[in-house]
Amino acid sequence: MCNTIDPILIDIPFPIMTPRLMIRNVMPGDGEAMHEVRAESWEDLKKWMDWANKDIGDARDAEKIIRENYAKYILREDMMCAAFTHDGRLIALCGLHRFDWTTRSFDIGYYVRSSEHNKGYATELANALTRFAFGALNANRVSICAATGNAASRRVIEKLEFGLETVTKFDAFLPDGSPTGHASYVRYDIESLPDLEVSWANELRN
Template sequence: MNIHSIDPILIPVPESFESSRLQIRSVVWGDGAAVHEAVQESAAELRHWMPWARQVPSVEESEVSIRRSRLQFLERSDIRLLLFHKKTGQLIGSSGLHRIDWRVRKFEIGYWVRTSYAGQGYITEAVNAITEFAIQELQANRLEIRCDSRNTRSARVAERTGFTLEGILRNDKTDVQGNLRDTMVYSKVRGAEY
């Protein structure tokens, strides 16, 4: 059977994997409270870049989001991943593989980190592990990281993890205030970088 003609719902996607300090796993019902707590702590930083963080979702809204993400994971339309510290079990952030094109095997990696864990290399570690997971388990042909051109911390993660800046899309999206912004597009592609 041609791998590109498989219905995505039949594609096996492991529920979890690990890096040196992190357990990285798909969302499950009941994760909403932990996500709410992390977002509440980190709202001041997140609201600059994440439209959904302008107003902190309630615990119930966070759980609804988790349950929708779980359904998307089962459909293979989006793979939201939570990052847990292996020693403490605390949720330290979120990542995932988004804007999936299964025919091309193209995925976009997104991420955010809880404020109390920022600047300690956790997102770089997570992106490296998720990149390896996408290559080995999902046969990714193309991985992307996209970020607002003003989000230097996000851009540094892309650069530290070996993604190549392909270009800057001018006036590509609107920022959280509704103003036009430029988007940096980083990628790794099969054959060139791995």
């Protein structure tokens, strides 16, 4: 169904709660924690994230990124999110990106701090964001894209039983300058998505 509401008026019911995580839009003040995560993880991020091809910068640079993305969130142009454990530790940056409010298609992105890899956090947050997109935002399509050589990310997506839609041989350069293609996976519903207890706020306006 075609939706004509001005996106800025769309209510987005963050936070999302899962058994181990609280996921919400980034907010002013998150910069220091984000910088700590990026500093710890920069060697891993440099392998795959196109924005990690330069110096990491400091906590003020991170706060600037946070505030720019908070502004985009308010305008409903992007949804960069932070995922915290229930004791308040920032575990991952993630979000719904490159979306189109008319077709209601959303693209999930994520990175997890290096000290917390292989504990199932990316799988948990991507499952939650997928459920949130379909359940709270009336998504018609949710995609996740990974560089073809990014085995850990592709494993996350495949554990969530997204369908492989396209694989390109070459469409970008990795931060180290080497060429890469991308595998694009998609879901049109949450059928066969692994079980996960997820809830989100009902009336929150932010």
